[in-house]
Amino acid sequence: MTEFLPHAAPRPRCVLHVDMDAFYASVEQRDDPTLAGRPVLVGGRPPRGVVAAASYEARRFGVRSAMPMREALARCPDAVVVRPRMDHYQSVSRDVFAVFRRLTPDVEGLSLDEAFLELTALPELADDPRVTALGIKDAIRAATGLTASVGAGPNKLVAKIASDLEKPDGLVVLFGAAIETTLARLPVRAIGGIGPKTSARLEAAGIFTLGELAAAPAGAVEPIFGRYAARMQGRALGLDDRPVEPRREAVSLSAEETFATDLDDPKALARELRPLAEKVAARLRRKHYVAGMVAVKIRQADFRTVTRQRSLTPASAESVALFEAAWGLVQTWITEHPGAKLRLLGITAGRLTAASQLSLFEAGEQRLDRVSDAIRERFGAGALMHGSDLGPGLEEDG
Numbered sequence: 001m002t003e004f005l006p007h008a009a010p011r012p013r014c015v016l017h018v019d020m021d022a023f024y025a026s027v028e029q030r031d032d033p034t035l036a037g038r039p040v041l042v043g044g045r046p047p048r049g050v051v052a053a054a055s056y057e058a059r060r061f062g063v064r065s066a067m068p069m070r071e072a073l074a075r076c077p078d079a080v081v082v083r084p085r086m087d088h089y090q091s092v093s094r095d096v097f098a099v100f101r102r103l104t105p106d107v108e109g110l111s112l113d114e115a116f117l118e119l120t121a122l123p124e125l126a127d128d129p130r131v132t133a134l135g136i137k138d139a140i141r142a143a144t145g146l147t148a149s150v151g152a153g154p155n156k157l158v159a160k161i162a163s164d165l166e167k168p169d170g171l172v173v174l175f176g177a178a179i180e181t182t183l184a185r186l187p188v189r190a191i192g193g194i195g196p197k198t199s200a201r202l203e204a205a206g207i208f209t210l211g212e213l214a215a216a217p218a219g220a221v222e223p224i225f226g227r228y229a230a231r232m233q234g235r236a237l238g239l240d241d242r243p244v245e246p247r248r249e250a251v252s253l254s255a256e257e258t259f260a261t262d263l264d265d266p267k268a269l270a271r272e273l274r275p276l277a278e279k280v281a282a283r284l285r286r287k288h289y290v291a292g293m294v295a296v297k298i299r300q301a302d303f304r305t306v307t308r309q310r311s312l313t314p315a316s317a318e319s320v321a322l323f324e325a326a327w328g329l330v331q332t333w334i335t336e337h338p339g340a341k342l343r344l345l346g347i348t349a350g351r352l353t354a355a356s357q358l359s360l361f362e363a364g365e366q367r368l369d370r371v372s373d374a375i376r377e378r379f380g381a382g383a384l385m386h387g388s389d390l391g392p393g394l395e396e397d398g
C-alpha cells in the first residue's frame with residue numbers, strides 16, 4: 001500500500017472516517033418509536049425553514065439537507081417535521097466521541113457526527129482496520145442505539161470517500177490498488193473541495209470522473225485549478241498527506257456541590273471535596289485527558305466567591321492527585337479565613353492535554369496500575385491495605 005503514500009513514512013498510515021447516519025433524524029427516530037420507519041425531516045417549519053437532516057425514508061423522495069422545508073414537503077408530503085434539539089444532539093455526540101477517545105486521542109471532529117481517527121501509531125488497531133471499525137460501530141450502537149458508517153484508508157481523503165460508499169451502516173476498507181480503481185469511477189464531486197461550480201467547469205472540459213481527472217493533461221486542468229492542478233490530480237488518485245488534527249473539545253472540566261447546610265469543619269469539607277475530585281478525574285480519564293492545573297471555587301455563606309489554582313506536575317487524571325492539589329488550596333484558604341462558613345466547593349481541572357495513547361484493550365489495566373503506583377508512591381507500600389479513602393489532607397486534619 002505504500003505506493004500511494006506521497007512521502008516515505010515509517011509505517012503506512014491508517015485513518016478512519018466515522019460518520020453517523022442521518023444523525024439528527026436518527027436521534028429523533030430513536031427517541032420516538034412512532035417515527036421509526038417514517039420519513040422524518042429535522043428543521044424549521046415552512047415557509048422559511050430549512051432541512052437540517054432527513055431520515056433515509058425521506059431521502060428516497062429526493063429530500064436533502066439544506067433544502068428549503070417547503071420544497072422538501074412538496075417532494076415528501078407525508079414527512080414528519082421535527083424541530084431540532086441541538087442540546088440533545090450535542091449530548092449524544094459526546095457519547096459518540098467518547099467511543100473514539102477510548103481508542104485514541106488523535107480524533108479530529110468535523111461536526112457533531114463526523115470525525116477522523118488516526119490509528120497509525122496503534123499497530124494493534126491499525127493492522128486490521130476492519131475489526132477495529134466493527135468494534136467502533138458496535139460500541140457506538142451500544143452507547144447510543146445508532147448506526148455509523150466507517151471508512152478506513154491510508155489518509156483522510158480515502159477514508160472519507162470510503163465511509164460514504166455503503167451508507168447507511170456501511171463499512172469500507174480501502175487500501176492499495178483498490179483505491180485507484182474505486183476512485184476512478186466516482187464523480188469528481190466525491191472529492192471535498194470540488195463543488196458544483198468547479199464540477200460544472202470540469203464537465204465542460206469533458207472530465208466527469210476522478211479517473212478522467214487523474215488522466216487529464218495538465219493543460220486541461222490548469223485553467224480550472226491554477227497552481228493546485230497537480231495536487232488535485234493527485235487527490236483523484238487518492239493521494240493526501242494532510243494530518244489528522246485533534247482539536248481540544250474541552251478547555252476544562254469541573255464539578256461543584258452546594259452543601260445542604262453551610263460547613264466550617266475541615267473534615268466535613270474534605271469529605272465533600274473528595275467525590276468532586278473523583279468525578280472530575282473519572283471524566284478526564286473517560287475523555288483521555290490529563291490536567292496540568294487544578295482550581296477550586298470557594299463560596300462563603302454570604303455568597304462571596306473566590307477561586308484559587310495551582311499547577312499539577314506531572315499532569316494527571318488521578319483522583320488522588322486532583323484531590324490533594326485541591327484540598328491543599330482549600331486548606332490554605334481556611335487557614336487564612338478562620339471560622340468562615342462555606343456553602344459551596346467546586347473543583348476545576350484545566351490545561352488539559354491528551355493522555356498518552358492507550359488502546360481500548362489496555363487502558364483499564366494500565367490505568368489501575370498507574371493508580372496503584374501513585375498511591376504507593378504517595379502513601380507508602382502499606383497504603384493500599386488501608387484503602388485509598390484516607391488522604392493526607394484528612395490525616396493532617398485529624
Ligand SMILES: [Mg+2]
Nearest residue numbers: 019020022113
Ligand atoms: Mg452524518
